[in-house]
Amino acid sequence: MPLLPDSAAQIAACRATSFEALHGLRDRLPNVDVADLRLQDLAWSNFYLAYHGEDDLPMQRAYAQWLQDVAARAWPRWQEAPQCTHPRRVVLLSSFWRDCTVGAYFAGWIDWLRDAGFEVLVYQLGPQRDGVTEQWFARASRGVFWDESLGMEALVEAIRGEQAALLIYPELGMDTRIFPLAALRLARRQVVAWGHPVTTGFTSLDGYFTCAEMEPENADMHYSERLLGLPGLGVAYSRPPIPAAATRESLGLPEAVPLLLMPQSLFKVHPEMDDVMADALVACPQARLILFDLLPRFRQPFERRLHRSLSRCEVDPSRVIWLPGCDRARYLQINMACDVMLDSLHFSGGNTSLDALQAGLPVLSAEGRFMRGRQTAAMLRRLGLDSHGWLAPSDTWAERLPELLQPDCLRVARGQLGLHLDDLFNAESARRAWLNWIELLCEDCV
Numbered sequence: 486m487p488l489l490p491d492s493a494a495q496i497a498a499c500r501a502t503s504f505e506a507l508h509g510l511r512d513r514l515p516n517v518d519v520a521d522l523r524l525q526d527l528a529w530s531n532f533y534l535a536y537h538g539e540d541d542l543p544m545q546r547a548y549a550q551w552l553q554d555v556a557a558r559a560w561p562r563w564q565e566a567p568q569c570t571h572p573r574r575v576v577l578l579s580s581f582w583r584d585c586t587v588g589a590y591f592a593g594w595i596d597w598l599r600d601a602g603f604e605v606l607v608y609q610l611g612p613q614r615d616g617v618t619e620q621w622f623a624r625a626s627r628g629v630f631w632d633e634s635l636g637m638e639a640l641v642e643a644i645r646g647e648q649a650a651l652l653i654y655p656e657l658g659m660d661t662r663i664f665p666l667a668a669l670r671l672a673r674r675q676v677v678a679w680g681h682p683v684t685t686g687f688t689s690l691d692g693y694f695t696c697a698e699m700e701p702e703n704a705d706m707h708y709s710e711r712l713l714g715l716p717g718l719g720v721a722y723s724r725p726p727i728p729a730a731a732t733r734e735s736l737g738l739p740e741a742v743p744l745l746l747m748p749q750s751l752f753k754v755h756p757e758m759d760d761v762m763a764d765a766l767v768a769c770p771q772a773r774l775i776l777f778d779l780l781p782r783f784r785q786p787f788e789r790r791l792h793r794s795l796s797r798c799e800v801d802p803s804r805v806i807w808l809p810g811c812d813r814a815r816y817l818q819i820n821m822a823c824d825v826m827l828d829s830l831h832f833s834g835g836n837t838s839l840d841a842l843q844a845g846l847p848v849l850s851a852e853g854r855f856m857r858g859r860q861t862a863a864m865l866r867r868l869g870l871d872s873h874g875w876l877a878p879s880d881t882w883a884e885r886l887p888e889l890l891q892p893d894c895l896r897v898a899r900g901q902l903g904l905h906l907d908d909l910f911n912a913e914s915a916r917r918a919w920l921n922w923i924e925l926l927c928e929d930c931v
Contacts, residue, residue, distance in 0.1 A: 486533055489786045492756050496537045500544070507547040514551065519559035524637035527552060528661040535658070535683040535857060536753050538831030545686030546709050549668070553689060556668040560641075567645040569673040572927060573603050574649040576672060577625075579680075580610040580660045584617040586836040587680040591655040592617075593721025593912070594919070595624050601920050603927075606647060610640070610663065637662060644671045650927040653694075656680025674926045677710065679719075682835075682857040684708040691926065694719065694919070699856045699863040707855055713922045717867070721912040727843060731818040737808065738822055743772040743890050746823040746846065748816075748837050751776075751783040755831045756790060761879050762827065763794035766804055768883035769890060775823060778807045820844035824890055830879055833861040842868070842906060847898040849889065851879040868905045873898060 486503055490496045531548060534541050557564055575598055581587035598605045607625040609618055611633045622628025631640055644652065652672035657664050658681035667677070667687050676692040677685060684693070690710050697714030705712055733740050745765060747754070762774055778784050784807070795802050808819065817840060820826070826841040828834050828850035834841070838861040841848050847870065850861040865871045874885055875898065888894060 486531070488533055489752055489783050489790075490537070490756055491786070491790055496539070496756070500534075500537065500539065504544055504547070507544065507551065511547065511551050511554075514554055517555060517558075519555065522555070522559045524641070524665050525662065527555065527665040530661045532658055532661075532681070533752060535681065536755065536832050538755055538757070538853070538858065540707060540855070541683050542686065542707055542709065545684050547686070549686030549688075549709070552665055552668040553687065556665065560669060563641060563645070563669040563671075566670045566673045567648055569650050570648040571604065572650045574606065574647060575603050575651045575653060575923070575927070576606045576608060576644055576647055576649045577653050577655065578608045578610070578644065578663065578666075579655050580613065580663065581656065581680070582607055582609040582618050582621050583613055583615045587655050587659070588617060588621070589723040589836065590720045591678060591680065592621050592624075592723060594653075594655075595621055596721070597916050597920060598923070599624065599626065601923070603923070606649070608640075608644065610660070633662070637666070641666065641669060641671060647672070650674065650929075651676070651923065653678065654680075657685045658683060673929060676713065676926065679856065682860070683855075684710060692922070694922070695856060696860070696863065698866070699859045701854065701856070701859065704856065715918050715922075716914045717912065718864075718910065719915045719919065721916070722839065722910055724843060724910060725813055725817065725840070728814040728818055730821050731815075733822050736815070736819055736822055738775070738806070738819070739773060743769055743825070744775055744823040745769070745772050745886075746775045746820065746826045746841070747829070748775075748777055748820075748826065748841075749829045749834065750779055751787045752780075753829055753832050754787070755829070757879075758830045759791050759794040760797075761830065761882060762791065763798040763800055764883040765827065765886055766795070766800045767798045768886050772804070772886075772890075774805045775819070776805060776807055777810060779810045816840070817844050820846045824895065825849055825886070827882070828861045831855075831858045833858050835860045838864055842902055842909070845899050845902055847875055847889070847895065847902070849875055849877070849882055849886070851877065851882075864909060867909045869901050870898060873901065 486499055595605050605625045606627050608629045610631050649672045652675040654677040657667055657677045674691045678694040686709050692713040693710035694713045696719045820841050821844045826846050826848040828848050831853050838848050852862040853859050865876045
């Protein structure tokens, strides 16, 4: 599976080959020697699958079923739930209880649980921890930093030993060490949230927390888990302080030209996005496209791919400006200095879109087939910007951009942000809905 696909055709071919290989793996299952198997031997990554824009359920289900079958043979004692002696104890397990996107989204759940009278145990899988980790440990009933050198089997025993009513994974799929744990039963009930917004494929999970407004009508067809829908953003998002505006010159940006920001990590940018960006530059002859060079190993293959689209449209590649990675404050200032953010197709912005909107930067987005491609669309609806032309099929963006870049249109969009941004982050309805699900799960009623 390529980290940065060269084309949609390559995606299709690789997925077909991988799916065939998964079935071959299952056929060889009876011959797998599990005598000396360790959980870390199953720490394989399928992380990049989610960025292909396709239905991942068949492949995720095949892989998860294989993991569950292997786990049942290797660790039969971990297939049954441990005794629950603490009906209001909830364990939150991740390696992302730190200063990162997953933490910014889901750490507020710690406070919601504590305020509702639950005992909250936060497990942070090392080696990473920071000052934010310590803050969240202080807000929990108990924080546990798990040294990875102790082994994953010992971690399983520790969590099972908590005898909790509920285990919550804020994400599954980003940390390869944790994904196999979901094939086991570590608490009476165990659920996952959308930190990596794609089904896990497991039947060993009792629910999947999702943002209901971001899901399509047939959402349940894309998941192996039962969906536990939440209104709004579903979380008490940790909003960053907004810095003072900086000049374009100080940020390394050109003056007096429209700036189109596309801030996603390059591996998230689907090949279909290349033509969209090139067409946007054709439609706006003075505009510049702003990209970030965050992971050098991705830049060369990405540029090669993008330059094909630029060449087709006879666009000068020098109109693409590459910026280095930077801290959060400077990143927000870059957002403030740009005119429009172009959302990524198939896997839309989550944290990137929230940053843009908080910085007063309108986002042009299209609605995808799956939740992961509809996050920004739901935000724009909440803000009333969908009716102002900011939510549209991507093949119409080039036509729309010249008008959207007009000062009056930008002023209206920013006015909408000023009026409704606090409503977007209002989490009270989400808190009530989430705690209702938590009560049902802890009472073993889901």
